[in-house]
Amino acid sequence: EVDLEERLHELDLRSDSDIPDVPPPTDSTPEILKRALSGLSARWKNWWIRGILSLAMISGFFLIIYLGSFMLMLLVLSIQVKCYHEIITIGYRVYHSYDLPWFRSLSWYFLLCVNYFFYGETVADYFATFVQRREQLQFLIRYHRFISFALYLTGFCMFVLSLVKKHYRLQFYMFAWTHVTLLITVTQSHLVIQNLFEGMIWFLVPISSVICNDITAYIFGFFFGRTPLIKLSPKKTWEGFIGGFFSTVIFGFIFSYFLAQHQYFVCPVEYNSETNRFVTECEPSELFQMRKYSVPPLLQAVLGWETVNMYPFQMHSFALSTFASLIGPFGGFFASGFKRAFKIKDFADTIPGHGGIMDRFDCQYLMATFVHVYITSFIRGPNPSKLLKQLLILQPEQQLSVYKTLKSHLVEKGILQPSLRG
């Protein structure tokens, strides 16, 4: 029997061209589509399938937005789990490690642990009132980090105990592969959910900008494309890149204008403990109130206006669209490089004509982190619910002294009227 480790080591050192291809995925196009399009040639058939599936995905997206924040959260979670599954499956195929059953259990266990940790940190903040009422939940929240760490450690010790003599290298590879995948998929999905809680507009505008950039760059490239952009993705062109940039900025402007008018999109998502539902109702913040802006002299000549009424948020959308068009594609190049490195055509064959879920979300990687960092740096200060949670953990004497300090501060600023007794 050929030593698996020896074979692997040789594989690592050979140049890419020597590595055998991973077998191509099976064709999973649904039967009805196949019959409907049986008359067309192969190339047009592919186009139609891609087109139909794109429309289906966009409609699904709108439907879920209509159904509300909770459904969106579930959707994000499902996508995260599917992306994780796709990347781990690739790892298994690359390393032929399907025979070691511990891996699958351990990988899913680590996914569960990390999700438990992140959800505990965020959910506890937003559901503070719900949590206060239930004793068991309070215990879980208070010792959350310790419990998460203990769970993770159990997985770590199981991994060490599962090391088998001839397969050390394989097992370490899968361990590292699992952790890097968790780092990419789970952190991104939780940042997406945090952005969502800030207001649905912070979730919708970035994602749509990336999708718009994808589509318009493709269209511009199709009609005007001539100069190749990067060796990694030979189909991308400079014309597509620049055309996509300008279209996405304009799209972001217009889309933000429409969304900024509705409280449903603009208000932070809050959990109402009485009705046990999510509500999005508030006084719109300054960002979403119309203001007059003076048009810079350059554009005055072009547009013929001296001032324009805009939402301040549209200025921010400019930053978001720029990032989506200029830096977002690097996520796509990274994924292309990854696919070439491991000789796979698509991440999986979940969506007919498009590939796996990861293929659709590769440009979104960096966007979620950027939006989150942008919000915390430029938009809002510390998170009020988190602050409240920490206040409630303090010792009673500490709480009392904090209460007195806050009260004197609020009275000083005139926010709180001094009581008749005080």
Place this chain on the structure above:
Amino acid sequence: LQESESENKLDGETASDSESKSEFGGSSPVPTSDDTPEVLNRALSNLSSRWKNWWVRGILTLAMITFFFIIIYLGPMVLMTIVMCVQIKCFHEIITIGYNVYHSYDLPWFRTLSWYFLLCVNYFFYGETVTDYFFTLVQREEPLRILSKYHRFISFTLYLTGFCMFVLSLVKKHYRLQFYMFGWTHVTLLIVVTQSHLIIHNLFEGMIWFIVPISCVICNDIMAYMFGFFFGRTPLIKLSPKKTWEGFIGGFFSTVLFGLLLSYVMSGYRCFTCPVEFNNDTNSFTVDCEPSELFQLQEYNIPVLLQSVLGWKTVRMYPFQIHSIALSTFASLIGPFGGFFASGFKRAFKIKDFANTIPGHGGIMDRFDCQYLMATFVNVYIASFIRGPNPSKLIQQFLTLRPDQQLHIFNTLKAHLVDRGVLGSLEDA
């Protein structure tokens, strides 16, 4: 050169991959270069090779322990610097192994990119901690204030630059190699940098939280070895054939005792138990405070079982000593898993030691492998059981909120206090 030696060793080993080679302690085809200083070599030239190895290890062990005491004496600033240096060296050792495994030394971008990522992640972590602990200093200096306000954005931009450079550096025939190195770098950063920053957090909590855990791990190492040497019979785990159950259990009890004694001695001194603070006026670190309850002697009733053994009814102990039992237990029972992990790693990549930095012991990583999990455990332990959130920090955050948010929080807090009976319902004072 050190690197070419290791490369030759790897080449020789891959040529024939027989079963016996993978046993730790089996003969390696090319001996590691002898780093022992000349002085030691001459002094020990008369002894046989086995005793020489023992002496070298012993002398170096004493040298490291002495060094540890000296830097403790020198204070927190020096300790922080040492932790930083150890972190960089560990990172360097693991990355070098990656290069050797994948023969990727020829692609110069990797080295630059790896060091660049190390810089970015360190910048991010140091910025977060420095902002907390040096709050007043930062607020005073204008450039520091801007750096701290937009800290996350700046760190993210720096990281992104590295990411884009990586994507642009992908070369046609070497995609797989490059992705491997990228993954290797990130996992190394995850292990090495996060641990070292948690150690520094623990240090700021009080030097005792830094010294006791590290000493417990070292003590467990040494005690388990001695017990194993004298009484060892039943092997513990296939991964490390030299470890025995006798060593494991003996090490556990010795470490718990050692932890109790060391904590007792240290709890008496303020310089160990007080949180490290930065004094704005003197621009230096001070450790001066009223010792917290943890470090004040208390009477404990001895459980009935032990009363007959020890002959005492009550004992005076510091509450911290109870915590030290938890720390020592973790160091003895779970800490070794970090060591097994490192052993498995070395077998997987067919290396004897991480590097040749310390004669007789191997690389820095070889000494610190059991410490991995300890730092995280201590940090999580402190955050969960010892201290709550910092009230003054909470007030600072409160003051930056909007008025309507402030009012909401104030009212919720008030309702909570009234609920608990801490505040009378109509009472305002």
